[in-house]
Amino acid sequence: MLATHFEAKTRYGAMRDQARQIAWEALPVRVRGKIELGGVDNKALVAFRTWQHHPNRKVDWDWTFANRYCFRYPKGFDLSVWFGNRLSTLALGRPTYHGTSLRMDFVEKSPDLPMTGFPAFIVVNTAYQAYAQLIGAKTFRIIKPMNEKLVNYYMSYDKSFEYHPAANGNPCYLERQL
Amino acid sequence: MSGNKPTKSLEEIKQSIKEQTEKALEHWENLSEEERESIDKETTIGTPENLVRPDKDS
Known part of the structure; x- marks a missing residue:
């Protein structure tokens, strides 16, 4: 590992922790005790194996790619959301080349965790937006939402999201100014 | 990739995240x-293509 890579990993690691803490502190008091945020680390990958082959999964991603992703993008942002000791959601994202935007590339919710009364993707979005602001990004992008229903949902609750259709080999995405 | 300086203070970032959370929850509770x-059930986003796409601003 190059010294610059190590330095970025350390420096941005502190900001990743800070972003998770900011998002957690913004949660209503009634749910804070039930939710924990972490990285996509070995603990999260072990928990992921319990739903890896679940028939209700929407995708067949093998989240062990997170290790390669995090090594390749030391300024990226990895996130796991836990309800008690159960893994709810995994997410990965990274800044764009010039760091002007933070992309949320992957999010997957556990297929076997019932509705808990608090939607995990809200804290996923806010943690990403906290990290984006900490690293000085100007916009936040949700890359390729799964379907139109999700696109409409995001745009209905936050009018500042703009939809960008797929173009020049790039997937569609939603973007908001920070 | 060069680092950029945050345009908001830490307190401003915390406040904006708090507001985002409240707005999202209020909307959610009205559904x-x-x-x-x-x-x-459908909060799945992304594509493995992202792993191999060029690392450039689109």
Whole structure:
């Protein structure tokens, strides 16, 4: 590992922790005790194996790619959301080349965790937006939402999201100014 | 990739995240049970293509 890579990993690691803490502190008091945020680390990958082959999964991603992703993008942002000791959601994202935007590339919710009364993707979005602001990004992008229903949902609750259709080999995405 | 300086102070970032959370929750609580369940089940985003696409601003 190059010294610059190590330095970025350390420096941005502190900001990743800070972003998770900011998002957690913004949660209503009634749910804070039930939710924990972490990285996509070995603990999260072990928990992921319990739903890896679940028939209700929407995708067949093998989240062990997170290790390669995090090594390749030391300024990226990895996130796991836990309800008690159960893994709810995994997410990965990274800044764009010039760091002007933070992309949320992957999010997957556990297929076997019932509705808990608090939607995990809200804290996923806010943690990403906290990290984006900490690293000085100007916009936040949700890359390729799964379907139109999700696109409409995001745009209905936050009018500042703009939809960008797929173009020049790039997937569609939603973007908001920070 | 060069680092950029945050344009907001830490307190401003915390405040904006708090507001985002409150706005999202308020909207969520106004959805029907059916809508909530449907959205909750489909919160999957992304594509493995992102792993091999060029690392450039689009």
